[in-house]
Amino acid sequence: MHLTPEQQAADENTKPETLRILAKQNIELARLVAGNSNADPELLKDLAAREDDLILAGVTNNPNTPKDILLKLASKFPQEFLANPVINLLLIEKPNFYIEIPFWTLINLLKQDNLPQWLLLGAANLDNSAVLIAVAKHPQTSQNVLEQLAIKSKHDNALGLCIVKRKDLSERVLEKLVKYGTTSVRRYLASQIKTPPNILGKIAEHSELNWNDDIEIQTRIAKHPHTPTHVLEKLIGKGHSKAKKAIALRSNLSKKLIVRLAMDYRVHEMRFLAYNRYLSGDLLTELIQHPELRVRQMVVRHPNVPKNVLVQAVEVHQLRLFVAENPHTPAEILFQLTKESRGDVLKAVAENPNSPAFVLEKLSKNPLYDLLLVQHPSTSPEVMEKVLWRLAMNERLSVRKYVAQHPQTPLRILIQWVKTSPEVRREIAKNVSTPQHILEKLALSSWKKIRRNVAQNPNTPPFVLEKLASDRHLEVRQAVARNPNTPEHVLTELVRYSDLRLCIVKNPNTPPLVLEKLSEFHRYCTLVLEHPNTTKNIRLKILKILAESFIRKERLRAAQHPETPIDSLEKLVADEEIEVRKFAQRSLKVLYSSKKNHPDRS
Template sequence: MNNPSPEFLRQQQEASNEKTPPQRLAQLASISIELAQLVAQNPSAPGELLQELSAQEDAIICKNITANPNTPVEVLLELGAEFPEELFDNPIFPLLSLERPNWIDTIPFKTLVALLQCDQTRISFLKQVGNCASDRVRWQVAQHPKMPIAVLEVLSRDRALDVRCAVAINSKASVAILEELSRDRESQVRCAVASNKQTPIDILEELSRDRKRTVRRAIVGNPKIPSSILEQFARDRAWQVRCAVVENARTPISILQGLSSDSQWKVRHAVAQNRKTPSQVLADLLNDPEWQVRRVVAQNRKTSAKTLADLSDDPEWQVCCAVAEHQKTPSRILQKLSKARNSSIRRALAKNPQTPISVLEKLALDADEAVRQNVANNPKISSSILEKLSEDKAPYIRHVVAKNPNAPASMLEKLALDANEEVRWTVVNNPNAPVSVLEKLALDADEDIRVALMKNPKTPTSVLEKLAIDTDRDVRLTLAKNPNAPVSVLEKLALDADEDIRSTVSKNPNTPVSLLEKLAIDLDWRIRYGVAQNPQTPVSLLEQLAHRDTMIHEAVAQNPGTPISLLEQFAKDSEIKIRRAVAQNPGTPIALLAQLSRDRMVSIRCAVARNSRTPISALEQLVQDSESLVRCAVARNKNAPLPLLKKLTADSNSSVRERAEKNLRDISQSDNC
């Protein structure tokens, strides 16, 4: 087992030591990622070296560079887009405003946005950013929920329209700011004030007399709108405003009734579409001069059967289609509509689950293919109709029949010989397909059909054994993945010349121990790795693999069946991935998890924090970890105690807070079930 060598420990100390010469730090950073991470943290590392290391993709290196006060400013500001918290904490950051005039304008836009969204955003920084020359940046600032009123007051007089709009919609905007912006020369700004949920009623009342209909319409969408303004807007000169009144959930039925006779058809259309509109009002609209209004009357769930019957004689086919689809339409009307010349009406009728069987039988012979398709998909279809459609000339219709769970075995036998591959594939996936049909389809020329056979739990072993020597590699590979594959089939596949297939067999939980022992000495390391991963591999075989094969230590360390003695050795391994595998293992003892919770590597502490077996004492320690990734992992842990999760809801990092709150909600919901 590889414990950290004395040389490696010495190199770690050198990489962290502030007295290590720059040339030596560069050498150490080139040896390994772990040493480069420590060098990136060293405040004595030269700026040139830190700039060079920033090109690496390792997140921890870049994070450490962002926190390093020796990092060149340009690099610092670029990395701040990914690590805003580290940039804020860097002691050089507050000095930038003193050393560089107009320094805010030199920060990349992505970094500025990240800093503004960061929980550590300081009021002083917000004030500085509010003076940025970029309109886009000031627009971002104007939306910020922590923006001081004084800055919002300045931005409310900004030359840029979008900035003033952002201030107007900001929930932190004061009444004085909203009052000033309600008189803005641009209607978009006044619209934003009208939409703001914090806008006082007296300002809304003032805006209700605005000359622009867009402003008045925005008021209708505000949840604070008083009923007096709704009544006023029901008589507004602009039909768009009256439509908005109809669509408002708080609009009383009396106003809807009044607007049902509006001179503008689009307003009447909105009334007919509204689910609150009474059936009597809908009945009054059945003679509306506009067919679009009559159609939505026919679509409304509150429309009565009598009104639907009256609308079935409408001269416009779109209205009749809506009647044919409505589930309240009387049977006699549905029978009448089946004689309609317009195929769209018959298509709508064929979809309706309330359509009588006698009508569906007639429509199953319709000349229009789309009508027959809709019949085939109708949930009320009878076996006699299915029989007719199984011989339909259109392949898609036969496919729909083959998919139907009520299709009898005799019908599926016939469809298994269909010339269309899609139809035969659908037969394989039908739960009613008899074994005799599955046996025939095992010889099908289409590989997708043979692959589908393996996923059907009814496929007999004799068929699977034939497929184990199939000439198509994908067929054999799919079979090797099947957790229900019989032992006789797995034995055949274990002898396959293809390494991927043998590797898949080695991971299959149904593979017997005798076969795993043979695969454990396979020449290909991937097959041995699969054996080490298999939950059915016995302890004796895992021990053999661990001692003779260093390439697969990670897989052994992950296996829940690995003995404690091996896990203890792996927990001290110099390889990060092996220690991480132990930390992830659901079988790792509590004492080992507690030990690994103090590991120097963030990824390992994260793995411990996520493990459901981690003891409370270790989780309490990890909750105080300096890395937000670790705290976030604790917040995700379903077994974390409630007091710890509640503590994390007040964490400085927004991701940690969100995960903790979600976990608490999930736990609460599961307790209520």
């Protein structure tokens, strides 16, 4: 039977000499010859010089192709290379054949879906980080190989993170990562919800070289919901305050741990347990019977403690201070504590946010608590005035400065100090209750900081601000530009100066006309867009500019804004950035769905 040229080119019984002749006739026959297992190495070498992909793929898959040709073609035709039956023979002759594979070829091979184990095992024995990471990423890499890579990650942070982010890791691999991995790997494991409890315990036992890293990781373990109790107990004993605080705020604290924390000096001093809102009133009532004093002190300090416990505790000398600190202590108990002779108890009452006016009035008889009383929101106006007069006579300059800027300081004190006490004029200029006629006088001061405080005072009259707008010092002019009382015509004049524009655009009362001028400067467009006084026309103009910006962040802002015109969104849908396209598509979908209700939207 006579065979056609095509049949001859594909037939494995065709002589090599005939195959060579056929390969020269046309490209279709050459493609068939390239896959013929009877083609000799020299012919295959000649075919490998061709530029046709089908020919080259056939050569790569041909068992007669010389090894050097195979390695050259493997990068472009990885599947054909791996399927070539001669690879098994090469591995028998030379088990470490993988060493001869060029770097980029090996990287490309490791990206293939189906890989033989010999390649993964061999690549894992190399010392190249990129190769090891490629092996670590491959889904077919076995747990044994991952253990081997975990050990190698000791000095390779990227490799360790690549392994630890896999979802199929055995506990043996995780143990190796904890032991040999870098700090970043242990930090990652400490924050992952799926990390097994015993692995968290091993991380807690590991000491980091850097003290700050050690604290951070211990704190993450302390916050982890699956950390075992015995590990938490060890963390309390280590002495890291951040970790102790994290444990003290947990929602699932056992009574044993609560007692342990209450007995800890640092936890006691920093009041960590008082911030744990999960401690119930019933549990606190039970713990008030505990023999240890610190435990009982923690109980009466806690906001969730029942009132009847506080009533009983106030009779105990060692507990009164902690009752006074409790923000939920009833007013009648706080009033009872004002009869206490201990200064720390009275100070705690003065600081307690629940102390009413009549309790604070009782404390005002003692000048020691004046500074606390003038800061308390419940202090009555009468007591406030009395205490401020008393503080005004204080010899300490820092105290008088505080009085000078207090919004409830009597006017007579301010008027007198403006005349006689230049050292507190700067604070008077800052006081929001300072009368306008005093501010007008202070605006003439030769001290730059006094004029600056006048310029930023919201009580300063517009005509004073207009004068300060031409001050020789920049920080005074900037304060004028930020002041919400600055007249529109003054802002219109100041907008000409580049060093004042940022202050003007942040001024909540900047008028639309000034904002429109600011929108002409690209760097202020986003701020103008967010300003409450910006008109819709200005916003639309800015959004079109942002949509065409070469800055990704600005295009993303336009894609997310609900007022971006449809034509701009349609352009952003084709943006090169995936996130910009995603938000533009979402915004377009919302606009198209509501277009019937908004026919004028363009």
